[in-house]
Amino acid sequence: MRKLIVGNWKLNPMTVSEAVALASKIEVFSGGNEVVLCPPLPFIESIEYPHVGAQDCSPHIKGAYTGEVSPAQLQSMGIKYCIVGHSERRLMGEDDALVNAKVKALLDYKITPIVCVGFGTTVKEDALEVADIVGEQLVDGLDGVDPKKVVVAYEPVWAISHGDPYATKNIATPDHAEQIALYIVTKHGVPRVLYGGSVNSTNAAGFLHQPHVGGLLIGGASLLPDDFNKIIRM
Numbered sequence: 001m002r003k004l005i006v007g008n009w010k011l012n013p014m015t016v017s018e019a020v021a022l023a024s025k026i027e028v029f030s031g032g033n034e035v036v037l038c039p040p041l042p043f044i045e046s047i048e049y050p051h052v053g054a055q056d057c058s059p060h061i062k063g064a065y066t067g068e069v070s071p072a073q074l075q076s077m078g079i080k081y082c083i084v085g086h087s088e089r090r091l092m093g094e095d096d097a098l099v100n101a102k103v104k105a106l107l108d109y110k111i112t113p114i115v116c117v118g119f120g121t122t123v124k125e126d127a128l129e130v131a132d133i134v135g136e137q138l139v140d141g142l143d144g145v146d147p148k149k150v151v152v153a154y155e156p157v158w159a160i161s162h163g164d165p166y167a168t169k170n171i172a173t174p175d176h177a178e179q180i181a182l183y184i185v186t187k188h189g190v191p192r193v194l195y196g197g198s199v200n201s202t203n204a205a206g207f208l209h210q211p212h213v214g215g216l217l218i219g220g221a222s223l224l225p226d227d228f229n230k231i232i233r234m
Contacts, residue, residue: 003033003208004151004192004215005232006114007222008055008083011040019043025225029232033215036081037222041069044077053081053114056089059101071109082106083217085116085141087157096140103145114151114194114217115141117184121156127179130156131187134180138188147189153217154180155196172197178210185212201230208234 007026013019019039028050029035038053058068074082084106085099103113117137121130134154142150156172172195181193195207196217204221207213221227 001192001214004036004194005033006036006038006053006081006083006153006194006215006217007228008086008196008217008219009037009039009222010055010088010219012223016043016046020046020048022223022225023047023049025229027229027232029229031233033232033234035232038081038083044079051080052078053083054079055083056086057082057084057102057106057111059098059105061105071105071111074106074111075109079111081112081114081151083114083116083153085119085137087116087119087155090116090119096137099137099141100143100145103141103150107145107149112149112151114153116153116155116196116217117141118155118180118197119157121158127176127183130180131183134184135187138184138190142188142190148191150190151192151194151214152184152188152190153194153196154184155217157197174203174206174210174213177207177213181210181212181214199231201227204231205234 036051036053037049038055039047044052054074058070061070061072084102106113117134121133177195184190184193192214194215194217195213199216199218200221
């Protein structure tokens with residue numbers, strides 16, 4: 001299976017021109033990996049890249065929901081992937097029930113959800129304890145959903161770069177990522193599991209070489225074209 005490399009730009013950069021310039025520096029690599037760029041919503045239609053995704057969506061399709069963006073609107077823009085349940089969204093109150101509603105809405109519009117799990121884990125837990133937490137999030141977040149139609153991204157919040165009260169200076173190992181990915185694939189039937197958490201061009205190969213890690217969800221390094229290009233060539 002090809003590896004899926006997702007660049008989550010978060011709330012960066014500041015202007016359309018900067019976003020266009022950044023995307024123009026990202027290689028369209030044809031060596032096997034599939035690459036998706038997820039810029040801020042206002043920049044999506046200005047980005048010229050084969051695969052552009054969204055960072056979030058509403059569970060609602062239309063109506064009086066000020067500030068929301070529906071899967072139907074994303075579909076009309078040609079979006080094929082959308083991140084949901086990211087730890088930074090969960091910090092703002094997003095729970096598994098809301099993730100589940102978003103997943104179902106996205107699938108109704110033929111958009112593949114990238115469902116983030118791992119929020120609430122800490123560096124003190126072993127793989128079995130982490131699997132229990134991740135398993136609960138998957139059972140609730142994928143309730144009533146065919147797991148073969150989603151991508152899951154495991155992001156141990158204690159290993160992310162910043163922005164989360166659970167974050168530490170610890171970095172998850174490729175072996176740890178493989179253990180959790182194997183659990184998600186075998187116990188929950190999800191065919192592709194990404195790893196996300198302080199991934200850069202120095203450590204990415206270790207994760208990509210794991211047999212059950214199906215790709216990477218990359219934050220800060222996706223804003224550095226030289227680093228990101230090294231990763232997508234791996």
